[in-house]
Amino acid sequence: METGTSQTIYVIGHINPDTDSICSAIAYAELKRKITGGMYKAKRAGQINSETRFVLDRFKMNPPGYLPDVRTQVRDVEIRQVEGAKNNISLKKAWEYMSENNISTLPIVKEGEVLEGLITIGDIARSYMDIYDNKVLATAKTPYINIIETLNGEIIVGDKNAYLSQGKVLIAAANPDMMENYIEEHDVVILGNRYESQLCAIEMNADCVIVCEGATISKTITKLAQDKACTIIRTPYDTFTVARLINQSMPINFFMRNEDLITFTKDHFIDEIREIMAKKRFRDFPIVDGEGKLIGMISRRNLLGAKRKPLILVDHNEKSQAVDGLEEAEVLEIIDHHRLGSIETMSPVFFRNQPLGCTATIIYQMYRENNVSIEPNIAGLLCSAIISDTLVYRSPTCTAVDKEAAEDLAKIAGIDVAEYAKEMFAAGSNLLNRSPEEIFYQDFKKFTASDVVFGVGQINSMNADELEAIKGKLVPYMEKAFRDHEVSMIFFMLTNIIEESTELLFEGNGAKEVVRDAFRIREENDKIFLKGVVSRKKQLIPALMSSLQKDN
Structure with missing residues (x-):
C-alpha cells in the first residue's frame, strides 16, 4: 500500500510537457530524495516530444512514467491481505478461518492464485439452515x-x-x-x-x-x-x-459464487467504485491484478480512509494545464516561473515562483542552496531545459541568472552549449514526418483572460523551410483543434529561433482582431508576422490577455 510514511510523492509537470517540464520533474524528484530520503517519483501528464526524447536519450535517463489522472485509486486505500482458499476445503474450515481473521467474505482461488469465486458468512449460514436434502453430501x-x-x-x-x-x-x-x-x-x-x-x-x-x-x-x-x-x-x-x-x-465450491463477480484492480478510481459498491449488498470486494490473481480485499469502510495522491507541481500553476483529477489530489509544493494561475489548494503549500526563463534554473538554485552535488546526467537535463525555454538565451524571458546556471551546468555535463543546442533543436524540430495532431500538441497550453478561454501552441525551429512545411500541415488542422477544445480562440506560434520572429496562426471568432490590437498591427494582411516575438510566456500571452481584458 502506497500510504503512510512510505507514501510516494509524485513530481509532475503540465499536460503537454516540454523539455523543462520533464527535466525539472526528474531533477527535483532526485533532489527531494537526497534531502529527505523520502519516496519521490517523477511523472509526466502527457506524451514526450521529440526534443525531450533526444535529451533523455543523450543523458541516458529513462522517461518518467505516464500519470494521466491523479484521482484517488484503489492503490491509495488500505487493501486487506486475505489468503485465498482452495475450492475443496470444508465449510467448517472456511468458517473457522473467517472467524479467526474477522472477515465476512472469503476469496476462493485456483492454481496460480487466480480468483475463482467468493463465499460469505451468510452463504455458510444458509448452507446450514436451508439444507434438508439427505443426499447433499454426495451431490456436493x-x-x-x-x-x-x-x-x-x-x-x-x-x-x-x-x-x-x-x-x-x-x-x-x-x-x-x-x-x-x-x-x-x-x-x-x-x-x-x-x-x-x-x-x-x-x-x-x-x-x-x-x-x-x-x-x-x-x-x-x-x-x-x-x-x-x-x-x-x-x-x-x-x-x-x-x-x-x-x-x-461439504466443499465450499458447492456454495461459492463464481459468476458475475464484481472485482476491482489497483488502478480503479475510488469515485467510480464507490457508486458500484453502494448498489450491491456485499460488504467486501476482491482486488485482482491484470491476470486475475488475487491481491486482497477492500470494503466500503476502507474507502473512508482513502488518501489523496500527494503531488509536487513543476513548471505550471494553472488548473487548465494540470493533470486530470488535480482537485482530488493533495498539492504539497509548486515550483514555477510563470504568472500566477488558478490552482487552489486545500491547505498552505510550499510555493516558489521566480521571474526566470526556466523552472530548471530554480531547481539548479535549490541544489546549490541545499549543498547537494549535481550529477552530470542531472546537470545535462537541467541545462537542456534552460537552453530550450530561453531559445539559447535569445528569449526575452532569459535572465543573467538563467545564463549563468546553464553555463555552470554545461561544464558539469561536459557539453558545449552552442553545438549542443543545434543538435537538440534539430531533433526537436524534425516534425515533417509527424501528423498535424502530433505537431500541434507538442507544446500546447490553455489560458484564461476574464471569461475567455484560449489555447496557444508553439513550435521552435532554426529552419525557415521546415517551419513553412509545418505550417502547411497545421493550417487545415487548426479548425479541428478549435472545435475539439471548445475554446474561444486558438493561436499557434511558428517561431524561427535564428530570425527571432514568429508567424502566428489563429482560429476563432475575433482572434485576428485580438492579435492586431495586442500588437498594434495596422496594415491589413491575412498573415501575421511578429518580429522579435519568440516567447509565449513573456511576449505573446501578456499582450493577448491585455487586449482581451480591455475588450471585456
Missing part, C-alpha cells in the same frame, strides 16, 4: 478428508482422498432388522459400537460407515469393509454431534 462431491477433519476422526478403512458421489446420509438408530429396510447401496451410515449394526450397514453395501464415540472396530468388521470397499471413519463425537457437523464437511 464431498471428499472423505473433509469428513475426517470436520469430525476430528481417523480413517480405519478406505482412501481419504476419495469422495462421495452417491447415496444419502442416515443414522442407524434402529435394530438390524429394520435397518435393512432403509439402508441402500452407497449410503453413509452414522452408528455406534453395536457390532450387528456395523455388519448390517456393510453388508447392505454402504459406501461409508461412521463409528461414533471412538468405539472399537473389530478385525472382522475391518476385513469385511475392505472386501466390500466400504470406508470406515471413527470419530470421538457422539451421534448427535456427528449428525449436526457432517454437513459442514
